[in-house]
Every structure is written in C-alpha cells, then in structure tokens.
Amino acid sequence: MNILSISITDAGRQHATHLPYAAEHGDLARTVRERWNDVDAFVLFCSVGIAVRVVGPLLDDKSTDPAVVVVDDAGAHVVALAGGHHGANDLAIDVATLLGAVAVVSTATDVTATPALDTLAGFVAVGNVAEITRRMLDGDPVRLGFSADLTHWPIPDSLAHLIDVPAGDGAEIIVSDRKSARAVDVVLHxxxxxxxxxxxxxxxxxxASELLDAALDEHDLARESIALVATIDRRATHPVVTSLGLPIRSFTSTDLAAVEVPNPSDVVAAEVGTPSVAEAAALLAAGPGGQLVVTKRKGATATVAIARRAAPEGSLQVVGLGPGDAKHRTPEAVTAIRHADVVIGYEYYVDQCTDLCRASQEIVRSPIGAEIDRCIEAVERAAKGQRVALVCSGDPGIFAMATLVLDVAARYGHPPIHIVPGVTASLAAASILGAPLAHDHALVSLSDLLTPWAVIEQRLHALAAGDLAVAFYNPRSRRRITQLEAARDILLTARGATTPVGIVVNATREGERVIATTLGEMDTAEVDMFSIVVVGSSTTEWSNGRMVTPRGYDSALA
Structure with a gap:
C-alpha cells in the first residue's frame, strides 16, 4: 500500500518517525485534500473530530476511498476511521504494534467474528451484502445454498452454520459461478x-476478450468466478493475454501436449509443439478433476476455452517471521498470514504473530520437535484446497522449515508453495554488533540432532583454515553443553585468542543482551539457545564498541 502519515504537532511528528511510511507535517486538511486520490491510506496524527471534519466531505465509495487511520497525540490509541475492510483495520493494527499502542477497530463483523461477505477470502460477493450482513449480525435467519454445479464446493468454516438453515422470510446466500444466480439476495462467486x-x-x-465475453454469455458463466488465465509460455506476456487483467499461468508445449483434449489440431501441433493450447492450458490449470465447460471457441487469431475446477486450489506459504519483533517482519510475511485460512507453527512462533490473526482463521499450534508433523499437516491442507501459512522464526531457508516442506510436498502432488523470506538471526545479531559479517562468512548450526558431530567438526576445521567469520546457530542448550567449547577450540587452532567474538542473546526481542568478548576469553556458560555467537576472522576488530570485519574500503579511505 502507498501510505502517507500526516502530523500537525511535534508529538505527532515524533510518533510518525517510528512508522515505515512517507510523512508530511503541517497543514493536514490541505494535504489530505491534495493527496486523496493518489494514496491508498492515510495515518493522521490528530483527534478523531478533526479527522472526521477533514475526511467526511471527501468520502465517496468504500471500495475506492483510501483507508483512514487516526492516532492520538499521545500515541496511545490508533482508530480505524474509514475503510475498515479495505485496509484500515489491518493498518490500525500494524501502526498500534509499531507504536506500542492500542488498536481501536469498530467494524461489526471483525469485533463479533461474523464473516464479512464483501471481503470473504476466495469469493466475490454480489448483491445486497449490507442487508444480509445486518441479518447475520442480528441473528435473523440467513440460509447458505449452492448451485447444482458447486454442490461439493467447500466453504469457509465461518459460514458452515448457515447450511440447511430454514430461509425464514427468504434471505439467502448462494454459492454459484452462474450469472443467473444474481436473482437471490447475495451471490458468492x-x-x-x-x-x-x-x-x-x-x-x-x-x-481473446471478445471470444471470452461471448462464451461467458452463452454458457451463463459469471466473470467474477474467473480465477486465472492459462496459456503456453511463449504467449504469457502477449497483450492478448495480459490485457484481460487476470492472473496468468503458463505451461511448456511438452506439458500441454500430455493433456487429452476434445479438439486437437495438427496445425497447432506443427506450429508450437502441442495439438492444443486453449483447452489443454485450461484443463491443466484447473487441476485434478477439472472439466471443460466451454470447449474451444475459435476466432481469426485466437482461441478460448473454459474449464471448471473440482475444488479450490490451495497454497502453502512458508513464512519467515524474522527474529521476533514485529518491526522486523516483512510486508509479504504480514500479507501471507492475514490472507491464510489456517496458520500453523511451533506454538512459540505462532504467538509472535497472533496480532495478525483473525477470529475466522484456524490456528494450529504444535510443540517443539514436531517439525515433520507440522510440515505434513501444512502440505496436506494445501493439497486439499486451503490457503496455509506455515510460520517459523528468522528465514525459512536458514536452518528452518523450507527444505522439509519441499521434501514432503512431493508426496502430495506439489501444491503451490511459496517461500516468504525473513530476517535471519545472524543478520539481526550482526546489525546489533556492527558489521561483523561484512566480508565472506559462514553460518553453522552446532546442533547435532540432525547432523552428525563428526560432520560438523569437519566443517569447523575447514572454516578455521579458510579464515571466515562465522555465526553459530543453536550454540548451546541445557543438554548440549560441549559443542560450543569444541568449536571454539577448533577455531583457536587457526586464529588468535584475541579474535573478537560477539554474543547476542534475544536479538531484537525483549531481554536483548550483548556480550563483547574474544575467542580466548569467551565464557560458553553465558550462551543459550536464544543466543547467536559471531566469531570474527583474522581481520575483525572491535572499533568504538562495534564489531567490524573490513570489506577492503579502508585502503581507499586512507
């Protein structure tokens, strides 16, 4: 989001410096009016009364208006003023987290855990959404039904209680991908x-767009139910595809040629290496059980086909939360968690992101040591059509869950998996120490639970000989008390006892502590599983209290 914060007092301007958004100070009313149409959201440091008077005349449509959040002068409360379901509620929570304030969210569906139909994940709602939402909030009869084609299409758990409920005076929600279904109160496409x-x-x-419009009309299909457009890889960036404004998935000619279709073409096969593009791409992207509902329609220069999925396409995002503090989470990590149907993780890591979770989400906490079970459950759920966020500390690819997830995924047909990077512990610790990893360095886990100690020893000898700075993960626990001492002794065979060592405990978290020492004087008893130990190379030095490994610029600065 393109977010602008505006302050009018010195206190507000100071609070704004703690937020990662563009900031302006001064004439709030003029700035809001001038920027109303070119930002996605405002964070206004002022009273709610001032904000109402400034914003009120500008409001037009909640689907297009920017979100508005208001922060009091003490930085104690953050109010989602306008556009709750279009970014303001989430933004209020983010700002409150960064300022250590309390988020004030008044959206009825959010505070009562009632599903918000107009922002229901995976659906496009059409119809009298406001009236049906009011009925749901008041407990009046609302019934959920399905069109004949989608009898088995899964729905969110938050709506399950509406199935088979008597319709009462006729209020009804229907799940359908048909245009004609718009006759009922609300249609979820x-x-x-x-x-x-x-x-x-x-x-x-x-x-292609002209062919598509005709096909949708002829077969009574709703444009709102189109998930994506699929094509051959050589056409993925062609305007005939990109102009539709839909997500694009492309396949090689070899992949497409393996799909059986009702209308193959020898001419197409000779031209691009597959007897079908439109029908084959639609079926392949629709996934297992997908069926053609519109066979190939041919124009002078394009062909179009439409397939219907048998079930939703799930996904798995393996999310790195960073070292712990919310300000070190990436926007992509925040989005992945907020948009998930289910959040899975080691209970300690799940607790680090509960501020992002919603009442409508399923939260699965698991104990330490259950990594394999967590990964299997996450992949299984994604394969069955859920959007899953598997959370872990730091970066998923650094001594974390990414490798295990990708290994497990092979057993379940490789559901879509995306690795969301995070700030790993060594980088967090290095930033606190100074710049100890500024030159070539290595990351080593001293845990021998999965890697034999003999292998770790071999790598430590290589590091000692290579004169690399090194960050030790999992350096010491209550049961593993000798590994760090052994690593220190190996490094001492090749570098001096005065080599700088920085120990960071609880990096960027509450209780953060830094111990500056040397390789010869390091007290391993001060180290635990919440520590990162950074050992410098032969060129590393302590400079003005900071641990620095020169990159080579010192000669240029001389």
Whole structure:
C-alpha cells in the first residue's frame, strides 16, 4: 500500500518517525485534500473530530476511498476511521504494534467474528451484502445454498452454520459461478473458472476478450468466478493475454501436449509443439478433476476455452517471521498470514504473530520437535484446497522449515508453495554488533540432532583454515553443553585468542543482551539457545564498541 502519515504537532511528528511510511507535517486538511486520490491510506496524527471534519466531505465509495487511520497525540490509541475492510483495520493494527499502542477497530463483523461477505477470502460477493450482513449480525435467519454445479464446493468454516438453515422470510446466500444466480439476495462467486487462451503472434489485444465475453454469455458463466488465465509460455506476456487483467499461468508445449483434449489440431501441433493450447492450458490449470465447460471457441487469431475446477486450489506459504519483533517482519510475511485460512507453527512462533490473526482463521499450534508433523499437516491442507501459512522464526531457508516442506510436498502432488523470506538471526545479531559479517562468512548450526558431530567438526576445521567469520546457530542448550567449547577450540587452532567474538542473546526481542568478548576469553556458560555467537576472522576488530570485519574500503579511505 502507498501510505502517507500526516502530523500537525511535534508529538505527532515524533510518533510518525517510528512508522515505515512517507510523512508530511503541517497543514493536514490541505494535504489530505491534495493527496486523496493518489494514496491508498492515510495515518493522521490528530483527534478523531478533526479527522472526521477533514475526511467526511471527501468520502465517496468504500471500495475506492483510501483507508483512514487516526492516532492520538499521545500515541496511545490508533482508530480505524474509514475503510475498515479495505485496509484500515489491518493498518490500525500494524501502526498500534509499531507504536506500542492500542488498536481501536469498530467494524461489526471483525469485533463479533461474523464473516464479512464483501471481503470473504476466495469469493466475490454480489448483491445486497449490507442487508444480509445486518441479518447475520442480528441473528435473523440467513440460509447458505449452492448451485447444482458447486454442490461439493467447500466453504469457509465461518459460514458452515448457515447450511440447511430454514430461509425464514427468504434471505439467502448462494454459492454459484452462474450469472443467473444474481436473482437471490447475495451471490458468492468462487474462483471456479480457468480460461485457456491460444493465439497467433499477430493477434490483436482484444482478440481473446471478445471470444471470452461471448462464451461467458452463452454458457451463463459469471466473470467474477474467473480465477486465472492459462496459456503456453511463449504467449504469457502477449497483450492478448495480459490485457484481460487476470492472473496468468503458463505451461511448456511438452506439458500441454500430455493433456487429452476434445479438439486437437495438427496445425497447432506443427506450429508450437502441442495439438492444443486453449483447452489443454485450461484443463491443466484447473487441476485434478477439472472439466471443460466451454470447449474451444475459435476466432481469426485466437482461441478460448473454459474449464471448471473440482475444488479450490490451495497454497502453502512458508513464512519467515524474522527474529521476533514485529518491526522486523516483512510486508509479504504480514500479507501471507492475514490472507491464510489456517496458520500453523511451533506454538512459540505462532504467538509472535497472533496480532495478525483473525477470529475466522484456524490456528494450529504444535510443540517443539514436531517439525515433520507440522510440515505434513501444512502440505496436506494445501493439497486439499486451503490457503496455509506455515510460520517459523528468522528465514525459512536458514536452518528452518523450507527444505522439509519441499521434501514432503512431493508426496502430495506439489501444491503451490511459496517461500516468504525473513530476517535471519545472524543478520539481526550482526546489525546489533556492527558489521561483523561484512566480508565472506559462514553460518553453522552446532546442533547435532540432525547432523552428525563428526560432520560438523569437519566443517569447523575447514572454516578455521579458510579464515571466515562465522555465526553459530543453536550454540548451546541445557543438554548440549560441549559443542560450543569444541568449536571454539577448533577455531583457536587457526586464529588468535584475541579474535573478537560477539554474543547476542534475544536479538531484537525483549531481554536483548550483548556480550563483547574474544575467542580466548569467551565464557560458553553465558550462551543459550536464544543466543547467536559471531566469531570474527583474522581481520575483525572491535572499533568504538562495534564489531567490524573490513570489506577492503579502508585502503581507499586512507
């Protein structure tokens, strides 16, 4: 989001410096008016009364208006003023987290854990959403039904209690990908449809869109239910595809050629190496059980086909939360957690992100040591159609869950998996110490639970000979008390006892502590599993209280 904070007092301006957003100070009313149409959200440091008077005349449509959040002059409360379901509620929580304040969210569906139909994950709501939402909040009868085609389409747990409820005076929500379903009170259009497109190189930008419009009308299909467009890789960036404004998935000719279709073409096969593009791409992207609902429609320079998914496409995001403090979480990590159906993780790591979780989400906490079980559950749920966030500390690819997830995924048909990077512990510790990893360095885990100690020893000898700075993960626990001492002794065979060592306990978290020492004087008893131990190379030195490994610029600065 493009977010602008605006302050009018010195206290507000100081609070704004703690937020990662563009900031302006001065004439709040003028700035809001001038920037209303070119930002996604405002954080206003002022009273709610001032904000209401400034923003009120500018409000037009909640789907297009920028979100507005108000912070009091003491930085104690953060109020989601306007656009709650379009970013303000989440932004209020983010700002409150960064300022150590209390978020004030008044959106009825959020505070009562009632599903918000207009922002229900995975669905597009059409109809009298406000009235049906009011009925749900008041406990009046509302019934959820399905069109014949989607009888088995799964729905969020938050709506399950509405199935088979008597309709009462007729209020009804229906899950459908049909245009004609709009006759009921609210239609939830799920992402059931996949559009396959083939085209010649010289196809006009609108060549496929015209065919698609005609196909949707003829077969009574709702555009809101189109999940994505699929094509051959050589057309993925062609305007005939990109102009549709839909997510794009592309496949190689070899992948497409393996799909059986009702209308293969020898001409297409000779041209691009597969007898079908539109039908094959639609079926392949629709996934297991997908069926063509519109067979190939052919124009002068393009072809279009539409397939229906048998079930939602799940996904798994392996999310790095960073070293612990919310300010070190990436925006991508925040988004992944907020948009998940289920959040899974070691209970300590889940607790680090509960401020991002919603009442409608399923939270699965597991004990330490249950890594394999966590990964299997996360992949299984993704394969069954859920959007899963598997959270871990630091970065998922650094002594964490990414490798295990990718190994497990092979057993479940490789559901879509995305690794969300995070700030790893060594980088957090290095930033606190100064710049000890500024030159070549290594990361080593001293835990021998999964790696034999003989292998770790071999690597330590190589590091000693290579004169690399090194950060030790898992350096010491209550049961593993000799490994760090052994590592120190190996490094002492190749570098001096005065080599700088920095120990950071609880990096960026409450209770953070830094111990500056040397390789010869390091007291391993001060180290625990919440510590990162950074050992310098032969060129590392303590300089003005900071641990620095020169990069080579010192000669240029001489």
């Amino acid at each position: 799920p992402p059931t449809l996949v559009v396959g497109i083939g085209s010649s190189t010289d196809a006009a930008e609108n060549a």
